[in-house]
Amino acid sequence: MSDDNSSLAELQQQAKIRQNIVEAITHQFAAEDEGLQRALQAAKQAGLPEIQISPIQGKLLQLLAVACNAQKILEIGSLGGYSGIWLARSLPASGRFITLEINPTHARLVRNSFAQAGVSDRAEVRVGKALDLLPQLQNEAPFDLIFIDADKPPYPQYLEWALRFSRPGSIIVADNCIRSGKAFQKPVDEGMAGIVAYNKRIASDPRLISLVLAMDDDYTDGFAISVVRR
Ligand code: SAH
Ligand code: DHB
Ligand code: MG
Numbered sequence: 001m002s003d004d005n006s007s008l009a010e011l012q013q014q015a016k017i018r019q020n021i022v023e024a025i026t027h028q029f030a031a032e033d034e035g036l037q038r039a040l041q042a043a044k045q046a047g048l049p050e051i052q053i054s055p056i057q058g059k060l061l062q063l064l065a066v067a068c069n070a071q072k073i074l075e076i077g078s079l080g081g082y083s084g085i086w087l088a089r090s091l092p093a094s095g096r097f098i099t100l101e102i103n104p105t106h107a108r109l110v111r112n113s114f115a116q117a118g119v120s121d122r123a124e125v126r127v128g129k130a131l132d133l134l135p136q137l138q139n140e141a142p143f144d145l146i147f148i149d150a151d152k153p154p155y156p157q158y159l160e161w162a163l164r165f166s167r168p169g170s171i172i173v174a175d176n177c178i179r180s181g182k183a184f185q186k187p188v189d190e191g192m193a194g195i196v197a198y199n200k201r202i203a204s205d206p207r208l209i210s211l212v213l214a215m216d217d218d219y220t221d222g223f224a225i226s227v228v229r230r
Pocket of ligand 1: 052053077078079080082083084100101103128129130150151
């Protein structure tokens, strides 16, 4: 009993340490500006699920965009525009950000939040099912960075489009590629099947160098990051 109590206390202390680390990194490196805060607030008010990326993930997207000198960025899955604002802010004024969103209510909110954040000059939302919209994007390619964060079953198909729309040095990022470890096990549903297959493909595709990084939800979820080899 006392053993159980002390190990429980230890686990709680370790969880607290992880939480403090995330808060310190967020505070020092990934503080949200007013545009981001307003986008979050508007999404919450409209009753959207709170499944946007974390500030640390937003800053990592910006860092990756700058690393590949991104002028054109594609996102699949906009929600309330939170990740979109991080990404659009990484672009030069002449840059272009396109995000695909199936839900027209989400898309309306996104447009509003992009305007509030002052990125409407470079950021555009396209409404529809991503797999229907992607074939229409050929003329805008190549994209320097592609961020995949929509429905999970078609993740492998989104990867195929991302590869088609990339150039040597492009960076492909996908969210939710750990899922408490389920992303590396025998899939329990369609969504996990998509993510498991995605991880297998990016790990073995000779055109890519890839890594999955734990960074979100108490280090139980995170990005898969792939660079298209030069
Ligand atoms: N990237 C966002 C979170 C996206 S949540 C952020 O971090 O701020 C996933 C979004 O994908 C939801 O808004 C959902 O409506 C959208 N979505 C789901 N299925 C889709 C599909 N087939 N095509 C396009 N968007 C889709
Ligand atoms: C869900 C989707 C996401 O993209 C995410 O980051 C977290 C949760 C979901 O559909 O539950
Ligand atoms: Mg996600």
